[in-house]
Structure formats: structure tokens, C-alpha cells
Amino acid sequence: MPVYSYKGVAATGKAARGFVDAENLRAARAKLRREGVVLTEIREGGGAQEGAARALPSRQISLDRFRRISGMDLALATRQLSTLVGAGVPLVDALGALTEQVESPRLKSVVARVRDRVNEGAALAEALAQAGPFSDLYVGMVRAGEAGGALEQVLARLADYLEGQVRLRNKVGSILIYPAVMFLFAMFVVAALVTVVLPQITQLLQSLHQPLPFYTRAIISVSNFARAWWWAVGLGLVAVGFGLRAAVRTERGALVYDSWKLRLPILGRVSRLLAVSRFTRTLSTLLSGGIPIVRSLDIAKHVANNRVMGAAIDVAKESVLGGAGLAKPLRASGHFPPLVTHMVEVGEQSGELEAMLAKVAETYDEQVETTMTRVTALLEPLLILLMVGLVLLIILAVLVPLLNITTALK
Numbered sequence: 001m002p003v004y005s006y007k008g009v010a011a012t013g014k015a016a017r018g019f020v021d022a023e024n025l026r027a028a029r030a031k032l033r034r035e036g037v038v039l040t041e042i043r044e045g046g047g048a049q050e051g052a053a054r055a056l057p058s059r060q061i062s063l064d065r066f067r068r069i070s071g072m073d074l075a076l077a078t079r080q081l082s083t084l085v086g087a088g089v090p091l092v093d094a095l096g097a098l099t100e101q102v103e104s105p106r107l108k109s110v111v112a113r114v115r116d117r118v119n120e121g122a123a124l125a126e127a128l129a130q131a132g133p134f135s136d137l138y139v140g141m142v143r144a145g146e147a148g149g150a151l152e153q154v155l156a157r158l159a160d161y162l163e164g165q166v167r168l169r170n171k172v173g174s175i176l177i178y179p180a181v182m183f184l185f186a187m188f189v190v191a192a193l194v195t196v197v198l199p200q201i202t203q204l205l206q207s208l209h210q211p212l213p214f215y216t217r218a219i220i221s222v223s224n225f226a227r228a229w230w231w232a233v234g235l236g237l238v239a240v241g242f243g244l245r246a247a248v249r250t251e252r253g254a255l256v257y258d259s260w261k262l263r264l265p266i267l268g269r270v271s272r273l274l275a276v277s278r279f280t281r282t283l284s285t286l287l288s289g290g291i292p293i294v295r296s297l298d299i300a301k302h303v304a305n306n307r308v309m310g311a312a313i314d315v316a317k318e319s320v321l322g323g324a325g326l327a328k329p330l331r332a333s334g335h336f337p338p339l340v341t342h343m344v345e346v347g348e349q350s351g352e353l354e355a356m357l358a359k360v361a362e363t364y365d366e367q368v369e370t371t372m373t374r375v376t377a378l379l380e381p382l383l384i385l386l387m388v389g390l391v392l393l394i395i396l397a398v399l400v401p402l403l404n405i406t407t408a409l410k
Helices: 025-034 050-055 071-086 091-101 105-119 124-131 136-148 151-207 214-249 251-263 267-288 293-304 307-321 327-333 338-350 353-409
Strands: 003-009 015-021 038-044
Touching: 003 025, 003 105, 015 025, 015 091, 015 105, 025 038, 071 091, 071 105, 071 151, 091 105, 105 124, 124 136, 136 151, 136 267, 136 293, 151 214, 151 267, 151 353, 214 251, 214 353, 251 267, 251 307, 267 293, 267 307, 267 353, 293 307, 307 327, 327 338, 338 353
Parallel strands: none
Antiparallel strands: 003 015, 003 038
């Protein structure tokens, strides 16, 4: 639903400005008239011209629903809402103020819909669940905060959690940028040599009618194949990519893929550390927000984003339902490091499970960053050597026949 920014005069005579969501411009005007606002200016999203909106009210298509809400935008909005609620601002007014402060067009629209539903009498958690982009973790935490009368604290914990996830994702992404650029550059150089430079030299070699070494003939064959069938190779790679994507979306395929990820030599360790970090931090956040442990395990299992570890968490959940502890089934699964199971066991015995899980999450966040830094330090020279080796091989495949021919002519 489009969001319109407006300026006008309220029934009290004071200047009024803000945002309103409606099906079209006419509906927005009617809604504001019912609220006693005399309009002086109204624009869609704060940037669309009123004339254009009036000319095509039924044909306008809002792209807000297709825009992605970034984790940092959501974390910032959650922090602001926590501050407003903690200052004693009524929830509807706090959501209205948040609508004005949010910069993301889609999040602005979502918050406006949540505000309207809360104004109609719905609970905040219910309105968030109906809005769409909020995760089960987010909705569950807000529901627990409303039930326990600690909405401000729960929103603050949610903001901490979201900010932590964004920081971790940004650190891992920034570490991987340089190797990715190096790899793409190496592939570009090799592709240019094979498809542009080598064919020109190949014509010269073949015109001399001299026998060529086997590796020169092999590289020439690869070059000819790449030039003639590049489109087939591209289509084949796309087809394989879509096939693997479809297979991974099945339950069996996802289980095989996640199991394979954990067995990789170096990246498997990184995948396990990331899954453990997500699981422990999410479980700590949910438990500290008052969510029952069984429900918390269900949500944290999905956040871990690994079917193999999710199956181990399901076994642990059944153990908890049977009255047993959490540490023993996690240890028996073999998928959780000893530090995790030991800290969980200590937390269960001391009654400070949330704090122990938070410490584990911090430890594994640091390990993820350290491991990724080491992997990157190893990848950089390997990629350079790979690029140099490929270029050297192509050069030798060209120079050796030329040297042989030159020697024979002497």
C-alpha cells in the first residue's frame, strides 16, 4: 500500500505533517479529512508529484514491496521504538513517530501498516506477524515482551541481536571481497588470453606447418572450443545452477548439502562456527526475552540454517520435553564443539543458561572472524599463483613452438 507524506493544518490550528498510507491519493485525502487535517501539500513517498498521482491513481504500482529491508535499518528502527516506549510514549504514537523517522521506503510502509493495526486494537506482535517481513524470532520476542510487561527491554535486546548479526555479516563479507575480486580478475585475464590473444598467435603457428607440442595443441583446442561453444557452456552452467538450486530446496537435497558443507576441509569449520554462533546467540536472546525453551529451540534451529545441526537440536528438544537437560543430547550428536556443551551444562546447573550462551556466541563470533582472516590470507597467494601459473602455461605453449621453429631455421 502506498505511503503519502503530507503537510497541513490540524483541527487545533497547529501545523501538521507526517505520513499516511492509503490505496490511492483520493483515499489518503479522505482519511486525513476524517482526522480533521486541512491539507496544503501531499505527495506519495515524499517524492512523487501530486499531479502524477492524481492522473493515474488506479495504475500506479508501488515497488516498495519488492525492496529489501536491510538488517541495519530494522535494527535501528527497533532501537528507536525501544527508546520511544521507554520514554513513556504511547505505542500508537511511538509507531507514528517511527514512521516519520524511518528512511527505508518499504520499512516505512510496513511500520505504517503496523501502526494502523495497533490503532485498531491489535497487539503489536499480532500486527508484526501480519505485516510480513518480521521473523518468528522477532514476533516471538515482542509477544513475550508484551505478555511480561517488558516491551522496552525486549526491543532493546532485539536491537542488540540484530546489530550483532549485521556486524558479523559485514565482517565476513568485507574479508571475502578481496579474494573474490582477485578470482574474477584472474578468470577475466585467462578468458581474454584464450579467446582473443591466443587465436591470433594460433594462425601464425599453423601457417608454419610445423609439428606442435601436445600441450600447445591442447590449449589451442580449448581456445577453439571456448570460442565456438561459449554459449553452450554458459547455458550448461546456468542449467546446472538451477538444477542444484532445485535439489537443495528439497528436504533430502538440503540435508545432503548441509552435511557436505560441514565436511569441507576449511570452509566446513567456518560453516560449523557460523551455525553454532547463530544458534547460541539466538537461543540466548529468546530465553532472556522470556520465550519458553522448547519454542526457543524451534526458532533457533531455523536461524542456525543447517539441517544436520537442526536434526541434533530436534533431538535435544525432545530430551527437554522429557524432562532431561539440553547439554547431554547436544554432546551426543557430535555436531557441537565441547566448549558449547560444557558451557550449556554449566549454565543449566547454575541457572544462568542465557548468559553462558551469550558468552559462547561472542567466542564463536571472534573465531569466525579469525578463521576467515586466516583463510583469506591463504587464498590471496594461492589465487596469485593460480593466475600466474595459467598465464605462464599459455605463454610457454606459444613461445616453445616459436623457439623450436627459430632453432630449426638456423
